[in-house]
Amino acid sequence: MTREVLAIEELTVTLGTRRGAARAVAGVDWSVAAGQTFALVGESGSGKSMSVLAATGLAPRTARVTGRVRLLGEELTAVSPQRRRRLRGRHVGFVFQDPMTSLNPVLTVGRQVAEGCEEHLGMTRRQARDRAVELLDLVGIPSPAQRVDAYPHQFSGGMRQRAVIAMALACEPDLLIADEPTTALDVTTQAQIVELVADLQRRLGTAVVWITHDLGVVAGVADTVAVMYGGRIVEQGPVDAVFAAPGHPYTRALLAARPDPAHAGGDLPAIDGSPPNPLDLPAGCAFWPRCPVRGDARCADELPPLTEVAPGHRVRTFYPAREAR
């Protein structure tokens, strides 16, 4: 068994908004081990990003977070904010969606890569700068010794995302959290970034949490996957099992809704309606109003439990046997 890096138990996040309390995440459990990639999939508003941000203490101030979060065996919810901050900076690296806005425009790229090393590894400014050059080289930025002093706007989108990855890896973290890191990029650039992360992961043994809405990316990067809908995990398991035998109607519908060359021509099996509003979630299964299976009245009123349908493969439904393919 490999070493567990991050584990989340019973995580619930409630956001105070102008329009009332929104339950963004409700009772989520998962963990990721060293060298492994855990993918969180879902549509906008499903709670996939919020669960990770809340777990690492980056939720907005209005958020109320409950549950347990263990980073390298240390209970994050029990430590002081200062300690949590240090643990986060030292052991967790983040890559966010938009490389355009996640870099500070008035600081050089090198400075931004280096500052984590100064803060957490006690390097001098000089050492940290040398380290930044190394890191930029590591992520494939050409002539890093010169580019280290460039400003973010002088980089292209793909190069910027590489710089962000360099920044995330500065302290050789045990965990890399990639929050839709390729969504803002073109498909050829996305392929570069996916390869880069896979290669770095292999070399550094980092655990990766990859948040995305793109099932294709999941299939390529993940070892295990959790599908989120309406703030809850509806299906979770080894990536092969989930893709080969999706147990939840939502997962199946998502996979089927993608155009597939094999079925070109016919209508796509679309899901009716839209994702639910976190301010106004149904009492039972959040997917029930759109569910093609529909089950019975129980689905509307009662939350289905996560049921194990195969080793490590769990599905939140009342009808696991009938629905599994």
Place this chain on the structure above:
Amino acid sequence: MSRREPGGTPARVQPAPDTGAEPVGPGGGDGGLRRALAALWRDPPAVAGTVVLLLLVVVGVAGSWLAPAGVNDVDVDRMLQPPSGEHPFGTDELGRDVLSRVLVAARVSLQVGLVSVGIALAVGVTVGLLAGYYRGWADAVLMRAMDVLFAFPVLLLAVAIVAVLGPGLLTAMVAIGVVYTPIFARVTRAGVLSVREQVFVRAAISIGASDLRIMRRHVLPNIAAPLIVQTSLSLAFAILSEAALSFLGLGVQPPAPAWGRMLYDGRGFVTDAWWLGFFPGAAIFLTVLAFNLVGDALRDVLDPRQLTVSEARRSTS
């Protein structure tokens, strides 16, 4: 542990669900104004400001009936009397009732404020709309002209205009109107430029809508919010400017009462008769405060990101 504005952040961290049966952002939608008014009603300072403004309008209309004494009833026996039951705000150096003068002067302030801001709004919005929509040389010429006006400190330009045209109510209104025109032109132009780039304007062009139709149907309604805010704030500034002009003897001419003028006349006596300096100034302060409170609340509701360099430039004094 993170320090961010409440409200804004959830939408950023996690894209807001688009299923919401309720409005998404501020200023969006036609229900925007109605919702804005509802939100204003829940904001105590804004309510206070509105109440003061309503009172002011009543006083402005009915000031001379409300006044206990005539504004120019000189009474040499009762000079510089401190506030009392008979003269709640005291009397001035000519024995005139300060309360009556303060009440009657409200009309002048409101009148100057409304007319001058009306001028500035009409001219400024037209200029800004044409400049922002057509860009090119029209933009260059019009906005450079506005820059020229903008290069003078507000009061200095107003003083110069009044000095040349001769002091009086009308020239004060024109001068203040001219002085506040560029800010409306800028706000309008900035709004037009950003609305012009919106996809819905491109969509309107794509169906063959004419320029006039686009300006009327799509651009103007969508820049109404910043203009409403600017109008309210400019009213506050215009009233301050009028008070300053009157203080310099360049506004309404005596014996008609004006708050600024009363302060100027009373300034020699302040150490002996504090009420001469206090009440007219307090009237200006309350009026300006009321407009500012309402303007700020409107901004919070309609247009939260509008505190611009240009506004900061428009300080009075």
Place this chain on the structure above:
Amino acid sequence: MARFVLRRLLQSAVVLLGVTLVVFLLLQLVPGDPVRVALGTRFDQETYDALRERSGLDRPLLAQYLSYVGHALTGDLGVSFRSGQPVTTIVLERLPATLSLAVTAVLLALLVAVPLGIVSAVRSGSLVDHAARVFSQFGVSVPDFWMGIMAILLFAGVLGWLPPSGYVALTEDPARWASHVILPAAAVGLVTASILTRFIRSSVLEVLAEDYVRTAEAKGLRGRVVVLRHVLRNALIPVVTVVAVQVASLIGGVIVIEVLFAWPGIGRLTYDAVQARDYPVLQGAVLFVASLFLLVNLLVDILYARLDPRITLR
């Protein structure tokens, strides 16, 4: 960068030309004969003819304008109708008084506004924030001359701590200068401080909501480092502009306070010129202030470009 500076220079030159036109036209707008109006009861034919010739009012309009601009470029703003002294000399004499008042006021304002604005944004919704908002609302609404009158009443009248008005040059006696400057500077500075507090607060709030601040927090940097290195560096760039512009507009804008406190600056000069119908002095003072304003704006824009690395691209 060079292109940017060049473009801004050109733009300022065009605006400056417009400013001279406006200032020039001021005199033309005077109903009747300005020299006659100016002389009023002191009228005598000889003075009249001399002034009229000296101010070139007998020539065609275009020629007058061109010669006005030509002279202005060489620093000649004409002579006072009243004293016959060169306007340039008169304006420059008044500059130190105004400058010392404006700078003191802005310094006082910064002292209050910078910490208050930052704290109220970083601790948004806290008690400090509420207090700051009340303060700034009060400050922008209160007429500064009323503040001045009340201050005179309190500090000069009731308490007798400070002189009610008057001016002593800084170079002459710094202590007495300070005792005289403090009331007018506080009255002006209050308004400036309110404007700056609001501006800084909203600027900092805006930056706090940026993605790169979250990135910085994700790196586990200390809160102080995040605020000082990532937030303020971005948030204070626009503040530099506002501060400079405030100084510039105060130099010409504090007419009322200068009148109230008998402060012999440019504002007071303008007021006296208006009272005396000394149009060349009025023109000169207005032109001087507007040019200064344009110059400061130009410098600030260039400074801005230096502070923000993104602008060099354009």
Place this chain on the structure above:
Amino acid sequence: MTGGDATTGGVRPGATTPHQPTGAAVPGPPAGAAESVAELDDLRVWFPARGGPPVRAVDGVSLTVRRGETLGLVGESGSGKSTTGLALLRLVDPTGGTIRVAGEDVTGWSRRRLRALRRRVAMVFQDPQASLDPRLTVGASIAEPLIVHGLVDSAPARRRRVAELLDLVGLRAELAGRHPHELSGGQRQRVGIARALAGEPDLIVLDEPIASLDLSVQAQIMNLLRRLQRELTLTYLFIAHDLAAVEHMSDRVAVMYLGRIVETGTPAQLYREPAHPYTAALLSAIPVADPAVERHRRRIILGGDVPSPADPPSGCRFRTRCPQARPDCAEQDPVPVEVGPGHLAACRYVGEAVPAMRADPPVPRPAEPGPHPAGT
């Protein structure tokens, strides 16, 4: 050099008509529908840039959209695909070349006449939230083309027509009174489609119509578009970066790179036998939602970034990133070569380059991470 040679990869009117798509699963356009609705010939759209050479967003594109078909236009950001779509409505001014719509040369039409053009060609935009005026009701937005083009005289008739259009796109008529913010993303895009249908256009330009929608909603909109096309015999120019969606939607596909069309053909031709190295690389970059396939698949990873459209490379524009670039690729613009019926590719080494790319793993460049070894 910019003249005739620049028809890179474009579907020249003469060359395309004889061949109908032959892909088994792809329904061809209805019989007798070879008539062209829109033609671009050597279109160039350059945008002036302050202090530099112009940005050549579109630089010599020729293509034909035939009545009743869906022509897919794919490319990455900066390829000029959206600008090409905008040019069809003259929403951008062409720098050179000609635009013909329904047989008429509209390249030089005056602003007055453009109103007529914009009835014939309608557009659906990427972001349905942004493309609807937040202050207008849904009904008013849909009615706007009716008013602008004077199609319906009375208000009641207009209401009826709006209700009809709403019904057509699968929305209830009472939504006409709502504002955009009261609708979901999918509903909003349906409104955008209803507005485009209002003027009964000859051609609808769909500019990334599904890109900003949730995955589960994308399928709804694609189904709707296909149903409308069947029922109303519509012609689409479907612009997207999502190759799977383009394949699903299109009868023919054109691939753009840096302002040029590099390859044209039926989806079956392009996706099974890509002839241009860029198409091959693009296809290989799309992740497939199947872990087993993903694990054993060999990707072609392109090096570096797309060059600036203000300063495109000489000769073949793709050569700076092409794993099979040879020295002489820099010398001459490649001419589109027919590699199959109606299948054109603009590559000097067409027939060699792609098989070579697929055989060898690409040479890792110093700037690039190594290739992902198959079967990790």
